[in-house]
Amino acid sequence: MSNHPYSNLTPERVMDAVESLGFFCDARIFALNSYENRVYQVGIEDQPPVIVKFYRPGRWSRACILEEHEFLLELQQQELPVVAPLEYQQQTLFSYDEFLFAVFPRKGGQAPEISDEDELELLGRWLGRLHTIGESKTFQARPRIQGAADLEQAAEQVLQSGLMPPDYQAVYRSLVPDLVTELQQHYPATTRNIRLHGDLHPGNLLLRDETLFLVDFDDCLLGPAMQDIWMLLSGGRQEQQQQLMAIAEGYEMFRRFPADELPLVESLRTLRIARYAAWLSQRWQDPAFPAAFPWFTGHQFWSQHILSLREQLAALREPALELPTFNF
Missing domain, CATH: 1.10.510.10 (Transferase(Phosphotransferase) domain 1)
Known part of the structure; x- marks a missing residue:
């Protein structure tokens, strides 16, 4: 059994973290391709799914993560095509157990052909x-x-x-x-x-x-x-x-x-x-x-x-x- 912090991030804890913000999960959880952090698509009852990002413990300070969020919100306000974190009670960064996490809107799409x-x-x-x-x-x-x-x-x-x-x-x-x-x-x-x-x-x-x-x-x-x-x-x-x-x-x-x-x-x-x-x-x-x-x-x-x-x-x-x- 691994003692790495992410080994404690079970589907139940993912749902508990999301529901701590007032959501009601529908138990549909899909792990997305991410190694540095852990990222999940989480189904929400009567609402579109959200993307939940659990930051790697010990990597970034709270101040570092908040600067990332502030930059994204600033770019979004200037109408740049970025995916900024969602705000709840005027906050974008939350904690659950040992994890800091954020919630983002889901954006589907495909990789562009940038040689064009x-x-x-x-x-x-x-x-x-x-x-x-x-x-x-x-x-x-x-x-x-x-x-x-x-x-x-x-x-x-x-x-x-x-x-x-x-x-x-x-x-x-x-x-x-x-x-x-x-x-x-x-x-x-x-x-x-x-x-x-x-x-x-x-x-x-x-x-x-x-x-x-x-x-x-x-x-x-x-x-x-x-x-x-x-x-x-x-x-x-x-x-x-x-x-x-x-x-x-x-x-x-x-x-x-x-x-x-x-x-x-x-x-x-x-x-x-x-x-x-x-x-x-x-x-x-x-x-x-x-x-x-x-x-x-x-x-x-x-x-x-x-x-x-x-x-x-x-x-x-x-x-x-x-x-x-x-x-x-």
């Missing part, structure tokens, strides 16, 4: 508006991207976990300082930070009734605007620059496109690769992780991980992506 230039231009418009709002205030409790310091922290987590096979540790230890040196050069401490989505990969986009929603702000943070742009790019250098042009065309309708941040792209990509391995190692005591990622402790994953980091070291030494001169 029209979709990229639309995304650019949403991001231009999001970042305009994001720079109007700042976060006080949520983290910020710190460049080389984040890489060092991720590497320390990986090594301390003991999950990397011993025969990869020496090459990993020798590679990390070189990456740190490159990030120190390519990710300056003076980088401008604004409020961001923070994890805007295609899986966090939802197309519903011809509206493109930006979902899952669980990792919202302070960082450069480019953090919300680079993960939308794919393919070779020429393809990425064409995609940047489409995004920039929409973005420039609301905010100057941050072309000066393009040299940060490979640093941000390196951080994501390093932090992914650190995240898995940090969560390995949660039984859901070994079940979902059984390959994580195998040689194939770590061989590919180190190869990816080596490729990033080379990419950091190459010329940055460029955006051709344009006028809108």
Whole structure:
């Protein structure tokens, strides 16, 4: 029997938590695909189902979560297509036993085809508006991207976990300082930070009734605007620059496109690769992780991980992506 806190989150407790807000559940509960938190669709008598998110105990403080909610409500008030938490008695964050949880409206939909230039231009418009709002205030409790310091922290987590096979540790230890040196050069401490989505990969986009929603702000943070742009790019250098042009065309309708941040792209990509391995190692005591990622402790994953980091070291030494001169 697992002693992880989520092992206590039974269907009965999920319903009890929801009913503590005055709802009447109809006993239809479906677990949704989420590893960091636990998320359920819960049926409500005589009302549409709701989505209930139980935050991972010990991860975010109450202040951090409330800043996420405040940001979402602010974006929703400005008519951006986001899914904000529902308010009950003027609150959005609730507690039940050891869990903090929030309730969201259900939004069905499908993943968009973001290789289409029209979709990229639309995304650019949403991001231009999001970042305009994001720079109007700042976060006080949520983290910020710190460049080389984040890489060092991720590497320390990986090594301390003991999950990397011993025969990869020496090459990993020798590679990390070189990456740190490159990030120190390519990710300056003076980088401008604004409020961001923070994890805007295609899986966090939802197309519903011809509206493109930006979902899952669980990792919202302070960082450069480019953090919300680079993960939308794919393919070779020429393809990425064409995609940047489409995004920039929409973005420039609301905010100057941050072309000066393009040299940060490979640093941000390196951080994501390093932090992914650190995240898995940090969560390995949660039984859901070994079940979902059984390959994580195998040689194939770590061989590919180190190869990816080596490729990033080379990419950091190459010329940055460029955006051709344009006028809108």
